[in-house]
Each structure stands twice: as structure tokens, then as C-alpha cells.
Amino acid sequence: MASSMVRPTQRPALRGVGRALLLTTPMALWALLMMTPRLRAEHDAVTLTAALAVVVFMTALFYKMLRTGETYRWRRIFFVALGLLFPVGFLSSLIALRGSMSIPIEHIVAGDTPFCFMVTPMLLIPAALTKTLIFPGSILATPTNPHSIAVMIGLWGALTLVLGKAWCSYACFFGGIEEGVAAVAKRPRIRKIDARFRMVPWAVLLVTVLLSAALFEPFYCTWLCPFKTVTEFFEVRNVTTALQFVVFVSLFAGLVVVLPFLTKKRTQCGFFCPFGAFQSLFNKINIFEIRVDRAQCVDCGACQRACPTMAITAESVREGKVHLNCMKCGACVDACKKDAALWHVKGTSLMARPERARLLFLYGAWAMATMFGGSVLAGSLVALWHLVARG
Ligand code: SF4
Ligand code: SF4
Numbered sequence: 553m554a555s556s557m558v559r560p561t562q563r564p565a566l567r568g569v570g571r572a573l574l575l576t577t578p579m580a581l582w583a584l585l586m587m588t589p590r591l592r593a594e595h596d597a598v599t600l601t602a603a604l605a606v607v608v609f610m611t612a613l614f615y616k617m618l619r620t621g622e623t624y625r626w627r628r629i630f631f632v633a634l635g636l637l638f639p640v641g642f643l644s645s646l647i648a649l650r651g652s653m654s655i656p657i658e659h660i661v662a663g664d665t666p667f668c669f670m671v672t673p674m675l676l677i678p679a680a681l682t683k684t685l686i687f688p689g690s691i692l693a694t695p696t697n698p699h700s701i702a703v704m705i706g707l708w709g710a711l712t713l714v715l716g717k718a719w720c721s722y723a724c725f726f727g728g729i730e731e732g733v734a735a736v737a738k739r740p741r742i743r744k745i746d747a748r749f750r751m752v753p754w755a756v757l758l759v760t761v762l763l764s765a766a767l768f769e770p771f772y773c774t775w776l777c778p779f780k781t782v783t784e785f786f787e788v789r790n791v792t793t794a795l796q797f798v799v800f801v802s803l804f805a806g807l808v809v810v811l812p813f814l815t816k817k818r819t820q821c822g823f824f825c826p827f828g829a830f831q832s833l834f835n836k837i838n839i840f841e842i843r844v845d846r847a848q849c850v851d852c853g854a855c856q857r858a859c860p861t862m863a864i865t866a867e868s869v870r871e872g873k874v875h876l877n878c879m880k881c882g883a884c885v886d887a888c889k890k891d892a893a894l895w896h897v898k899g900t901s902l903m904a905r906p907e908r909a910r911l912l913f914l915y916g917a918w919a920m921a922t923m924f925g926g927s928v929l930a931g932s933l934v935a936l937w938h939l940v941a942r943g
Contacts, residue, residue, distance in 0.1 A: 572619040580611040602933035623882025635728020639782040641932030654787040666699030673830040674764035716838025718880035734812040757826035778803035822861030840913040848892035855884035
């Protein structure tokens with residue numbers, strides 16, 4: 553059996569600076585390439601500085617991941633920055649366009665609503681049955697709505713092919729907000745959480761997909777999305793829109809702020825988000841996964857305590873694997889002192905160099921994070937600068 557062989561360590565703190573630098577070079581060039589349109593097209597110092605800062609930021613974090621052998625800590629710095637800065641850039645551009653973060657009904661009718669990838673699963677049944685997209689945005693980008701349906705679905709599709717469910721820890725700016733809040737708490741106030749809560753997002757997905765098809769509107773978007781609180785929402789004009797506003801803010805306060813602080817888990821992502829459940833399905837076709845080498849594992853539970861979404865449980869560890877909702881954040885691997893939790897490429901031997909599997913995954917994940925998140929970060933930094941400069 554492969555598991556009785558000597559496996560190369562996946563803790564390359566032993567790896568030399570030169571090798572880590574060499575392996576980082578392609579990612580540095582990729583980051584430069586991604587920022588090239590900004591570096592070329594913009595001539596103001598703020599935009600140039602923001603683009604260069606993003607290149608340095610993404611490259612330095614990638615280098616640290618290679619040099620230390622740790623994934624979670626360095627990825628989290630990027631991810632939290634993305635989560636916190638995204639609303640700044642997004643809201644600044646909305647306010648510049650409309651003067652407000654609420655969408656008046658006239659703008660919805662005109663198709664000026666930015667498309668949100670979270671709506672994707674809710675579009676499928678109505679689109680298949682009636683060839684209608686039940687979202688009030690425009691299919692192609694317009695001067696007043698660059699986040700069109702085609703642009704956002706194209707981006708989501710490309711990222712999902714490469715990342716699978718890892719979308720939720722390398723691309724979803726909403727998750728970064730929760731992860732930031734969870735990081736603030738020194739220790740969890742609530743430690744015991746029933747692992748069956750991780751099934752709730754599947755139920756929410758089923759209900760929202762069916763209700764969206766029945767009501768012919770994206771139900772999660774109109775009634776349940778906590779992130780409306782930091783992006784955009786319907787203009788409050790009557791009892792219904794007032795009620796929606798209260799629901800959005802309450803869910804945000806509970807699932808994105810209070811519970812992550814108390815549990816140090818990503819409670820919205822792990823225990824509610826229907827899009828997260830939908831994204832889990834793509835783990836089936838993604839070639840990267842986390843496995844547990846039973847020959848090394850001492851059942852200490854450190855991986856389970858570290859996991860932000862309870863995707864690894866005592867039961868899954870006994871079977872040498874993680875659950876379908878694993879978002880490949882790497883926290884369990886980093887927490888395992890026995891090198892039993894491993895990065896793995898499906899179809900290869902468990903012993904086949906886990907660090908190489910991690911490296912392969914990281915090249916894809918970080919390239920996507922730089923392409924998508926990097927441009928969000930650069931735009932948001934510029935918006936932040938102008939906000940601060942205006943006082
Ligand atoms: S942290 Fe490592 S040794 Fe401990 S239970 Fe998890 S896989 Fe096993
Ligand atoms: S199982 Fe490991 S990699 Fe997957 S979400 Fe949990 S901590 Fe992250």
C-alpha cells in the first residue's frame with residue numbers, strides 16, 4: 553500500500569529562498585500582465601501606484617506560501633483585504649453613477665442592476681423552461697452597468713473550472729468579510745457546533761431555486777442576501793422593501809458579524825449560502841482535493857477545529873477524506889502537525905508529493921485570484937484614496 557511508504561514532507565520551510573523565488577517568478581509576471589492595462593492606460597499617480605501595489609502584494613503573498621509551506625495564513629491576508637475593500641470600490645462606483653447605494657425601480661426596469669454571481673443557480677430552471685433570464689440586468693455591458701450578465705457569468709465559469717469550490721476562498725469577496733471578522737476573535741466563544749449544520753446550505757439552495765422558478769424572480773437576491781447590506785438594495789419605498797431591508801441587515805449582522813466572531817467559523821458561507829452549496833458540486837469535477845493519510849493521522853482533531861466550514865469532521869477523517877463542501881483554504885493541512893492532511897491531485901497516489909499537488913493548485917488558484925481579485929483590489933484602492941483625499 554502506498555500509505556506505508558516514506559512520503560516527502562509538505563512543509564518546505566526547508567525549501568531555499570532561491571527556489572521559492574524562482575517558483576514565484578511566473579506569478580509575479582502574471583500579476584504584472586494583469587495590471588498592464590491599468591499601467592498603460594492610466595497616467596495618474598494614484599492608479600499607477602495602486603496597480604503596482606497589487607503586483608507586489610500578490611507576489612509577496614505567493615512567495616510566502618511557497619517559502620513557508622503554509623497556505624491559509626497568507627491566502628487569508630489577500631482574502632480579507634478583498635472582502636473589506638470590495639464594498640469601497642463597488643459602492644463608490646454605484647454612488648458616482650446613481651448618487652445612492654439603493655436601486656430605484658426605474659433603474660431595475662432599465663436593466664441597470666449589476667449582475668451578482670450568487671443568482672446563477674436560480675436562473676437555471678426558468679432559463680431552461682422559458683428561455684428567460686429572471687434577473688433585471690443587461691446581458692452585455694453598458695456604460696452604466698459594466699457588471700453585465702455575460703461578463704459576470706463568463707468570469708464565474710472560468711474561475712469555477714479552475715477552482716471548483718475553492719471559488720469560495722480565493723474569489724468570493726463576500727467570504728472575505730466573514731473571514732476578517734472571524735480573524736478578529738482571539739478564540740471561539742462557541743465551540744460546539746453540530747456538523748449537520750453544513751447541510752443547511754443545500755436546503756436553502758433547493759428552496760431558493762424552486763421558489764425562484766415559481767415566483768419568476770431570484771428569491772435569494774430579493775429576500776435573503778445578507779450582502780445587500782454592503783452592496784446595493786431596493787430603494788425603500790413601501791412596507792415590502794422596508795421588510796426586505798430589515799431582513800438583509802439582520803442576516804448580515806447575525807451571519808456575517810456576530811456568529812463568525814463567536815465561532816471563528818464562516819457561518820454564512822458554511823451554514824447558509826446556497827451559492828456555496830451550488831459551488832460544492834464543482835468539486836466533483838475539480839482535480840484538486842484534500843485527503844487524510846490514515847497511516848499518519850493520530851485523530852487529534854486539530855484539522856476539524858481549524859476548518860472554517862466544518863468540511864472535515866471526525867467521520868470524514870476516519871474515511872481519509874473531507875466533505876464535498878471543502879473550499880480548499882488549506883487551514884486543515886496547515887494545522888495538522890503530523891502531515892496527515894494532504895493536498896492531492898485526484899487519480900494520483902496519496903504519496904505522490906503533496907507539496908507538488910499544492911503547488912499545482914496554487915498556481916491556478918492564485919492566477920485566478922490575481923486576475924479577478926487583483927483588479928478589484930486595484931480599483932478599490934483608488935476609490936479609497938479618493939474618499940480619504942476628499943475628507
Ligand atoms: S490534524 Fe492531522 S493528525 Fe489530527 S486528526 Fe486531522 S489529519 Fe489527523
Ligand atoms: S477541509 Fe480543510 S481545506 Fe477544506 S474548507 Fe476545511 S480547512 Fe479548508
